[in-house]
Structure formats: C-alpha cells, structure tokens
Amino acid sequence: MASASLEQYIRERRREKDILLMTHIVLGYPSFEASIQVIDAMVENGVDLIELQIPFSEPIADGPVILHANQKALAGGSTVAQCFDVARAVCARHPIPMLFMSYYNIPFMHGIEAFARDSADAGIRGAIIPDLPHEEGAEMLEAMAGHDLDPIFIYSPNTSDARMSAIAERGRGFVYCVARKGVTGASTDFGGLDEYLGRCRAATSLPLALGFGVSNADDVAALVGKVDIAVIGSETIRVIDERGVDAVGEFVAGLR
Amino acid sequence: MPEPGYYGRFGGAFIPEILVATFDELREAFESARNDPAFWREFEEMMSTYSCRPTPITFAENLTADFGGARIFVKREDLNHTGAHKANNVMGQGLLVKRMGKTRVIAETGAGQHGVATATMAAKLGLECTIYMGEVDVARQRPNVFWMERLGATVVPVTEGSRTLKDAINEAFRDWVTNMDDTHYALGTACGPHPFPEMVSYFQSIVGQEAREQIQASAGKLPDRVYACVGGGSNALGIFSAFLEDDGVELIGVEAGGRGAGIGQHAARLGLDDATVGVAQGYKTYFLQNAEGQMQETHSVAAGLDYVGVSPILADLHEKGRVRFESATDTEVVDALSLTVRREGLIPALESSHAFAHAFKEAPQMSPDEVILINQSGRGDKDIFTVADAFDDPKWKAFIQEKAEAYRG
Ligand SMILES: Cc1ncc(COP(=O)(O)O)c(C=O)c1O
Numbered sequence: 001m002a003s004a005s006l007e008q009y010i011r012e013r014r015r016e017k018d019i020l021l022m023t024h025i026v027l028g029y030p031s032f033e034a035s036i037q038v039i040d041a042m043v044e045n046g047v048d049l050i051e052l053q054i055p056f057s058e059p060i061a062d063g064p065v066i067l068h069a070n071q072k073a074l075a076g077g078s079t080v081a082q083c084f085d086v087a088r089a090v091c092a093r094h095p096i097p098m099l100f101m102s103y104y105n106i107p108f109m110h111g112i113e114a115f116a117r118d119s120a121d122a123g124i125r126g127a128i129i130p131d132l133p134h135e136e137g138a139e140m141l142e143a144m145a146g147h148d149l150d151p152i153f154i155y156s157p158n159t160s161d162a163r164m165s166a167i168a169e170r171g172r173g174f175v176y177c178v179a180r181k182g183v184t185g186a187s188t189d190f191g192g193l194d195e196y197l198g199r200c201r202a203a204t205s206l207p208l209a210l211g212f213g214v215s216n217a218d219d220v221a222a223l224v225g226k227v228d229i230a231v232i233g234s235e236t237i238r239v240i241d242e243r244g245v246d247a248v249g250e251f252v253a254g255l256r
Numbered sequence: 257m258p259e260p261g262y263y264g265r266f267g268g269a270f271i272p273e274i275l276v277a278t279f280d281e282l283r284e285a286f287e288s289a290r291n292d293p294a295f296w297r298e299f300e301e302m303m304s305t306y307s308c309r310p311t312p313i314t315f316a317e318n319l320t321a322d323f324g325g326a327r328i329f330v331k332r333e334d335l336n337h338t339g340a341h342k343a344n345n346v347m348g349q350g351l352l353v354k355r356m357g358k359t360r361v362i363a364e365t366g367a368g369q370h371g372v373a374t375a376t377m378a379a380k381l382g383l384e385c386t387i388y389m390g391e392v393d394v395a396r397q398r399p400n401v402f403w404m405e406r407l408g409a410t411v412v413p414v415t416e417g418s419r420t421l422k423d424a425i426n427e428a429f430r431d432w433v434t435n436m437d438d439t440h441y442a443l444g445t446a447c448g449p450h451p452f453p454e455m456v457s458y459f460q461s462i463v464g465q466e467a468r469e470q471i472q473a474s475a476g477k478l479p480d481r482v483y484a485c486v487g488g489g490s491n492a493l494g495i496f497s498a499f500l501e502d503d504g505v506e507l508i509g510v511e512a513g514g515r516g517a518g519i520g521q522h523a524a525r526l527g528l529d530d531a532t533v534g535v536a537q538g539y540k541t542y543f544l545q546n547a548e549g550q551m552q553e554t555h556s557v558a559a560g561l562d563y564v565g566v567s568p569i570l571a572d573l574h575e576k577g578r579v580r581f582e583s584a585t586d587t588e589v590v591d592a593l594s595l596t597v598r599r600e601g602l603i604p605a606l607e608s609s610h611a612f613a614h615a616f617k618e619a620p621q622m623s624p625d626e627v628i629l630i631n632q633s634g635r636g637d638k639d640i641f642t643v644a645d646a647f648d649d650p651k652w653k654a655f656i657q658e659k660a661e662a663y664r665g
Contacts, residue, residue, distance in 0.1 A: 056550065057536075057551040058422065058536045058537060058551055060272070060429045060538070061272040061433070063430065067416060068416075074550060080548045080549075103536075105536050105545070106548070106549050108534060108535050108549065109532075109534055109545070109547065109548055109549030110549075130273070131270045131535075132270060133269070133270070133271060133276060135269075136269065153273075154272070154273040156272075156273045156274040156276075158276075158277040158278075159276065159277070178274060181274060181433060181436070182274075182430075182433055183433060
C-alpha cells in the first residue's frame, strides 16, 4: 500500500471511477480460510476498500444477518489474535485499504494503545467503532492518531447539523453516512436521501460513504453522484449463506 | 467536575450515532421532570393509588428468635402491584413517556417481572407494548409470559446469544434504533447508557426514602446492615440510596452465586473474582467476559439476576468500599426461601431470596441490639415451577401431569 492518506486514496480512485465500493466481512465467518478467500475475491473483482469486522458477542448496531455471522464466528472459536493474523495476511497481499470494524470492548480489552499499534503493524488503515461516539473516544482517538490510523465516524439522518460539524472535526479518511434508522441488513429507500446527504456534504469536506441497505447494482447506481463510496454490508454475508463463498466474486463484479 | 453519566470510572453512554438524538431527548425530558416538584408528587400519587405505596416493613419476629442475633426487618416491595419493585421504575418511566408524547413502549425482561410491570403500565396508560425476553427465560417464566400477553403486550422470544437478559436488551436496542420516534425503551434496571442508571435509581429511591423513616419508627434506630439482591442493581440502589450518607449503616449487595465460583457457573460480577471492567450494552462496568472481551454464559436459579453486567453506580460504590458484595448459591437461596416461607409466611422471589440467604448467614453473629433490613424486592409466586422442581414436590408433579393429560384430551 502506498503511503498516501486514506482520504487521498479515495480522491485519486474517484478520478477513475464515479463511485467506489466498500464491502464488509466478519472475520472468521464461516471460517478464517473462507474470510481470506472472500477478501481475495472482493479485491479481484474491483472492491476499493474492505471493512474487516472483528466479531463481538454483543453487536447492538447490527441486524440479524451480521449478528449471526458474529455469533457463528465466535462459536467456531474465532479470536481477536487470529483476526490480527488474517488482517496482516490480507493487508500484505492486497493493495487496497483495509479497515477494522468492531465494538469498543474489543480494543478496550486488547488495550487501546496496543490495539492501535497492532492494527497499524498489521497494515490496517483505520477503524469504525459504532458504539464509540466521539464524546467517549478521546483515548482511542489519541492512540489512533499516534499510529496514523484514521477514525471513521458515522452520521445518521437524525444527527443535527451542529453535531455533524463536531464529528467532522474529529473524523479522518471519510464519513460513513447511515442511510436510515434501524440496524444493518434491512432494505432502504434511496429516493429520499438528497436533503440528508446535502446536510452531510455541507458539514464536512471529507469523502462520504453511504451504507445500510445497499444490496445490488441498482442501489449502487442510485448513489452515483451523491456519495463517493457505496457500502455493501449484510448482502455479501447473505450471498455466502445462500450461494456459498465461491459466489462472492460474481456478486461483487455485478455491483458496478 | 466528574463527567456527566460517570460514577468514578464507570458508566458513560457508548451508543450508536443513530440513538444520540434520542438519548438527548430522554436526558432533557428526565431533567425537566426531575426539576418539576409536581412530577414526583404525580409519581407518588400514582404509586399510592395504583400500586401499594408506601409498602410496609415487617418485623421478622420468628426468624429473629431462631437466629438469636440481630433483629430482622423486611421491606415489602413484593406488595407492589405486579409483585415487585420493578413497578416503581416502570410507572415513573410511564409518566415520562406521557410527557414526551410517545405512544409505544418496549422493554427487556429476565424474570418477567419487569415485562409484566411494563405491560401493565402500557395497559393503564394506553400505550402499545412489545417485550423482548430470552427464549430460556420464556421457558422458565411461562406464567409471566401468559400475563404479559393477556395485558396486550407482544412478547418476542429472543433466540440470539445466550437467550437470556443481555440478549433481550440487545434486541430491545435494535427495535429502538428503528422506532425511536414514537417509542420509548423502558429499561428495567440501573444499567445501560446514561441516563438510565441515574433515572432508574431515581425512581427506585422511593423504596429507600420510605424504608429509612419506617425502620426508625419500628426499630428505633437506623439499621446496622441493609441487604439487597443485585441483578442489574435497581432494587439495591433503591433501598441503599437513602443510607449512603449514614456511615454507620453497612450496605450489602448479594449477587447470584449459582453453582459456585468459576466463570459460567454464576452471575456474581462484584461478589466473586471472575468479572473484569469492559464496555458493552452502552456502558462501562464489570462484566463476566473473557480476556478478549466476549461476554460469557452466566447461571442463576433466579432469571432476574442472570446477567453479565452490573450497575455502574454499584461498581463505583464497590470500588469506593461503600457497598460490600457477597454471593449466595442456588442451594442456599432455595433453602432461605423455604425457611422464610415456613417461619414468616413471606414468599420472597428467588431473586430476593439471595438477600435473605446472605443475611441469614450474618444475623446469628450479630447482637440483639443490632438491626438488619432486608429488601424483599418481589414475591415468589412467579417462581412456583422452579421452586416446585427444587423441592421435587410429588403432588405438584402429579398435578402438572394431570393438567397435561387434560390438555391432550
Ligand atoms: C423480584 C426481583 N428482584 C430483583 C431483580 C433484579 O433486578 P435489580 O437488580 O435491578 O433489582 C429482579 C429482576 O428481574 C426481580 O424480578
């Protein structure tokens, strides 16, 4: 991976593509070998960024699909140490940025400084921690800054303008805009997003990603010109569940 | 100045962005209610006309004589409408829901007491109601499920994770992040993100306010020791809150010792050594988790104590040495329950029986001038199936078999 910042990388890629794709996987689901195979297939088929979720027993912001993947990964014995190993392996062989996604207890129990250091050592570029609002995140933000990791913050439709600005001051890389209320996995009407995305744009100069309910090429196409990155979360896991690991490449290739 | 929502190093609000505005709204509504003297009056009025407040304290004369030690008094939260202290918090939050103009409530429940209390409040205040309950708890607390459904609530059995209280809390949050515009989440204990620990303790403080006056009137002095069982910590904080400034009053929280020490065997976060500080379900406290932060299985004969975390307020009082934590095993609890029934004609819930069990261990070593106050957080009727099993009661089994036969026919 070149040493360009995550934000620069996104801007450069955007000169070539009218929208970028970020996909999501739960590490260790259905197995670590499968995780690596899925990541390989995603990269080969043109994905621009990947969110690697370290499983947690209480993923409160996730809907049933990702929740089950978390539980099955843990039941299969997935550990945080193994997640770091896989992250290191995939960061070494793929040129695209990889981000960690997990709940705050994972870095907290690993040791916040150690988590940032180990993530950076593995080649990870940033982290999304949905249960860590910036008010609670001072220690995490400092540790991440110390290791040049980008904290990816979240906007939601009910985030006030003032709060969006406060978040923008702390975020780096891009901002993850949640498309609607609810948890991951349910469908979304992408028609009524303009007012919300307008507020997001006004609040930050960082690139914008949009996720929650993005599941097919039509959804991605609907977001062209509105955001920089479309995030495909639960749908890949659904594809794995219904059609197997081998179907992921074709699914991803068909998104754009 | 300590950070708002923090108690020492515990508490906080670790919430997804989508809920931030909802928590802002709740904090403001709670603050404005708390600063309005009419609100507490309305709450007391509701609790004295719809529930049985003030609940009395009862002198346990026979047990006092049996143990030959401290005089034992019992605060009777079992006499609340719906049979437990849970009603205090729920009616309080119900009045707040009305102030906020919301039309639907959701809640988690373990033992089913909080679920029944919430469904009752919803029926009285004309709110829609959904209760999340772990599948394991649905199976062991069927009578409460029956009543929740009769009261008009939708009971959703939660099949995720350990299928107990913590999983029900997660599901309630998942509902809330979708439906917050018209829905209030009436969390049932002094846990979760700020302002829940503070708000639930505030409503439960009615228990301690009454008990402090009553014990002085009945025993002629403040108690030497106050015992309460601790699930999430709401009944304990309710009664302890009135005595925090009284240095001479020792406060003892009794947790679920289950089958004994060792992670997975119990639900004692502060009374045994298996829990560590972590962040889950929106707050920082001691959790029964592994070294990587994954929550572990818990066990208790009492569904209402079977929980991985504990109130951040209690974690802080523990660290400051103001509250002592102990645990009582399943067997000790069933014995204490059966003794209390036989000697006093009181039927404490299995949860509450934890407080009795530990008080009984200490009472004989205390002197007759000393006074013990036990919080009987709820009544045991709901536990009839579990208790009958513990006693292996042959007549009960025959009855159930006959009932089953009749249903089959
Ligand atoms: C009767 C009774 N006591 C105690 C508890 C434990 O809760 P808390 O620690 O919040 O009082 C419950 C919970 O369901 C209960 O039903």
